[in-house]
Amino acid sequence: MNSGDGASHLVGTVRVKRGLADMLRGGVIMDVVTPEQAKIAEDAGAVAVMALERVPADIRRDGGVARMSDPAMIEGIQAAVTIPVMAKARIGHFGEAQVLESLDVDYIDESEVLTPADEAHHIDKWAFTVPFVCGATNLGEALRRISEGACMIRSKGEAGTGNIVEAVRHLRSITGDIRKITQADAAELFDWAKQLQSPLGLVQEIAETGRLPVPLFCAGGIATPADASLVMQLGAEAVFVGSGIFKSEDPGPRAEAIVEATTHYRDPSVVAKVSRGLGSAMPGLEMEGLDTKLAERGW
């Protein structure tokens, strides 16, 4: 028997970065603002937590510039739980991303929920050892983020609304175009790449595999167990729940119910069972009434 040599460990490879996203599949990633909430999330079966100062519903309400969270707050959450801890950086703000990487967060979300720092450029994510997740409203946006080094894509939805309609629109747009590309012939793939403003190689890869090169998760508006079941059936591989848990009447049981519904999403009797007596979901918002659509941030 031989031992591997500690010096020959390769860190930050694409396989290692996408690998953590693979391990989170079928799970629920929950937004938390305190170590106590992080513990409630872990107790309920969350696969990871997103550490941030305000959930999207509050960011939306408060207005102003939303930035990366206080490192002390992120460290407090890292100390409270054993599951992966993610944190958000502003779009294009590689300075914030460098700080988050130095804190050893497990994933960075380059997120439209925060105020963008750069109106033309996203972060060059290949330059980091820590993996990134990015939002997308359509396949072209997803592939541009992947070409910049994102190792997980989440459909954006409309964060902080408790309204699933935008998440459904974005998921259907991404998975619908993937299905169409698998039917396209070789000549048509060039046009797909042009229409999507995406690298041809990634379009050709999708034509071959019928799926994104990285895991596709869903975010933005999930508030109930049935919402989780819906988006999983529409092709999401895991769900992010932001305001939906800790803006509801009774967060612990709701968190647990959404975890159960995400695992057993094909079994309506389980979704029904866990949906009973959860109290009120977070208050929802109609799209027409919004001053700011967060999903429109990012390019």
Add this chain to the structure above:
Amino acid sequence: MPARKSATASDSQPLIGVVALQGAAAEHVAAFRRAGARAVEVRVPADLDGVDAVALPGGESTTMSHLLRTSGLFDALSERLAGGMPAFGTCAGMILLAVDVLDGRPDQRCFGAIDISVRRNAFGRQVASFEAELTADGLDEPFKAVFIRAPWVERAGDSVEVLAEITPASNSSTDGVPSSVPVLCRSGPILVSSFHPELTADDRIHQIFLDMVGASMAR
């Protein structure tokens, strides 16, 4: 009638149940099918009917532990494991098959199917996740092993055969880092790995397990 090509597995081949509560279950199903076995996903106790062996995939062990309890699978699997059913656990799956877990949650339940103590996230957080060439007993060529927030085996009982070890990088999270730690172990019908053979196209570790399943079924 044209003869069916036997690229697909026939009924005489073992049926592997891949526990699919959370994590990288689909990759295990694909790997077992490539290696010539049949494989199904297991989410509830009834899914274990007809299954000859199980695989517990990578994922979050705290989440799986929670879902094993709520789905009723914990008791159903415990009973089958006690009856000698072969099991293969990777990363979180290794933690679940161990006797005890260090740095886990106090309420985390394990099957105790293999006499090892496992330290969770022992190699560190995600920025320390790595790939390495691993030499293992029973494999002629090195295996490209992918370690993601991986656990290691801190104690292996006398009944446990250590098939591969690795030297942790010096920046691992634990003080007093050992010079080498077991990362692939076997005991009776149980096989466990710290790393994720399901994430690479190399199915040799799955083949080792299928050989163990074959031996167990022949008895």
